[in-house]
Amino acid sequence: MTAGPGESPGFLLWHATLRWQRGVAAALAPLGLTHVQFVLLASTWWLNTHGEQPSQQALARHAGTDVKMTSQVVRALEQKGLVVREVDPADTRARRLRTTDAGAGLAPRAVAAVERVDAEFFRPVPRGDAVALLGRLVRPED
Numbered sequence: 001m002t003a004g005p006g007e008s009p010g011f012l013l014w015h016a017t018l019r020w021q022r023g024v025a026a027a028l029a030p031l032g033l034t035h036v037q038f039v040l041l042a043s044t045w046w047l048n049t050h051g052e053q054p055s056q057q058a059l060a061r062h063a064g065t066d067v068k069m070t071s072q073v074v075r076a077l078e079q080k081g082l083v084v085r086e087v088d089p090a091d092t093r094a095r096r097l098r099t100t101d102a103g104a105g106l107a108p109r110a111v112a113a114v115e116r117v118d119a120e121f122f123r124p125v126p127r128g129d130a131v132a133l134l135g136r137l138v139r140p141e142d
Helices: 009-031 035-049 056-063 067-079 101-121 127-138
Strands: 083-088 091-099
Touching: 009 035, 009 101, 035 056, 035 067, 035 091, 035 101, 056 067, 056 091, 067 083, 091 101
Parallel strands: none
Antiparallel strands: 083 091
16 A cells, blocks of 8 residues: 555655745845855855865865756856856866855855754754754765
């Protein structure tokens, strides 16, 4: 006998993800960022603060995003004045990324907004349990 939708982990995950994404989108809208812009800006900022100036490919790998889509979104962030793409002196085909002062100012505010959404969304579940489950789903081989 087939389980109903309310007993399907995949169906429940889909609905939970949609609810979480709506919360994130609402929190980021006043900051002028889409969810994917946030992920790439925050990742660039985080990597920069840890001594890295990632290539677009390295940023995509870090964020788990498609390389071509990453390039398009980074261009949009550059047009907004939030990141700078600089030619890599070691490989003129590659671009190294760094946040501008405006991007470095916006990134931590956006991170804080998303962390508030996360805290509310995951409130019913102990943080350690949520991190353990999600980490296992992200890396089932561990």
